[in-house]
Amino acid sequence: MNAPVPAAEAANSSAAPVFPDPVSPSKISARGVSVYYGQKRAIDDVSIEIPKNYVTAFIGPSGCGKSTFLRSLNRMNDTIPGARVEGEILLDGMDIYRSAMDVVQLRARVGMVFQKPNPFPKSIYENIAYGPRIHGIAASKGELDGIVEQSLQRAGLWDEVKDRLGDSGTALSGGQQQRLCIARAIAVDPEVILMDEPCSALDPIATARIEELIDELRGRYAIVIVTHSMQQAARVSQRTAFFHLGKIVEYGTTSDIFTTPREERTKDYITGRYG
Ligand SMILES: Nc1ncnc2c1ncn2[C@@H]1O[C@H](COP(=O)(O)OP(=O)(O)OP(=O)(O)O)[C@@H](O)[C@H]1O
Numbered sequence: 001m002n003a004p005v006p007a008a009e010a011a012n013s014s015a016a017p018v019f020p021d022p023v024s025p026s027k028i029s030a031r032g033v034s035v036y037y038g039q040k041r042a043i044d045d046v047s048i049e050i051p052k053n054y055v056t057a058f059i060g061p062s063g064c065g066k067s068t069f070l071r072s073l074n075r076m077n078d079t080i081p082g083a084r085v086e087g088e089i090l091l092d093g094m095d096i097y098r099s100a101m102d103v104v105q106l107r108a109r110v111g112m113v114f115q116k117p118n119p120f121p122k123s124i125y126e127n128i129a130y131g132p133r134i135h136g137i138a139a140s141k142g143e144l145d146g147i148v149e150q151s152l153q154r155a156g157l158w159d160e161v162k163d164r165l166g167d168s169g170t171a172l173s174g175g176q177q178q179r180l181c182i183a184r185a186i187a188v189d190p191e192v193i194l195m196d197e198p199c200s201a202l203d204p205i206a207t208a209r210i211e212e213l214i215d216e217l218r219g220r221y222a223i224v225i226v227t228h229s230m231q232q233a234a235r236v237s238q239r240t241a242f243f244h245l246g247k248i249v250e251y252g253t254t255s256d257i258f259t260t261p262r263e264e265r266t267k268d269y270i271t272g273r274y275g
Pocket of ligand 1 (some may be wrong): 069
């Protein structure tokens with residue numbers, strides 16, 4: 001295994017670059033990760049340490065592998081026929097593909113929020129209560145009620161739904177459904193929350209509310225967000241990884257990436273000159 005080296009130094013060597021965080025300890029890290037769909041390599045030998053307590057944005061042109069890499073962080077690719085992951089993904093140092101870690105437990109620790117809000121076709125209450133119940137997090141109905149309320153509070157949804165917890169989650173607006181999905185992820189006490197373009201199906205007002213929410217949750221979780229919006233990456237993240245052709249070309253603080261990118265490809269992409 002390679003020791004982490006500064007990104008600039010690594011970029012000049014022939015070995016694949018390793019991107020340690022400049023300040024924060026790692027929560028989840030990739031070492032030499034490649035992801036294949038059949039013969040096609042969508043992610044090519046990526047190593048990165050994703051820090052605790054920050055929002056990390058994955059940016060890059062369409063098809064560069066952002067979602068594929070995101071999904072490899074909680075084994076979501078396992079559900080895609082023919083998909084294969086090589087290398088190591090370490091959650092607090094434990095290899096999520098090779099240890100005895102149960103995938104259901106893993107996905108509680110590393111939650112996922114999708115592009116299109118996907119509440120269960122069940123009540124608002126049940127959308128939140130299901131996870132804590134199957135993971136044995138709540139010992140009593142009273143405790144479960146408390147988790148439901150706290151999760152909805154943290155997702156900024158409690159005041160809007162407290163009088164209609166029995167209504168279907170699918171009856172909420174798109175923005176409310178997305179906050180419900182975030183509350184559902186929070187309810188099982190995750191350490192990492194992965195968000196794949198969580199605002200792309202939402203209008204500007206709902207988007208602003210989700211961005212505020214991400215900011216409120218920052219510090220409590222390691223959050224990773226895939227986004228096509230440079231403005232959104234600049235608003236919500238403290239760290240940014242720029243992907244290109246299945247590799248991370250550049251990683252750093254969001255302010256550095258947006259003000260003084262080192263790589264021409266990053267510069268072209270964030271200034272809209274990529275073509
Ligand atoms: N289920 C799949 N089966 C086969 N190939 C796939 C699958 N999902 C993605 N790919 C391919 O892997 C590559 C990376 O796709 P991915 O969706 O990860 O990129 P992305 O950067 O997230 O793109 P976008 O920004 O457009 O969502 C692309 O060439 C894509 O066609």
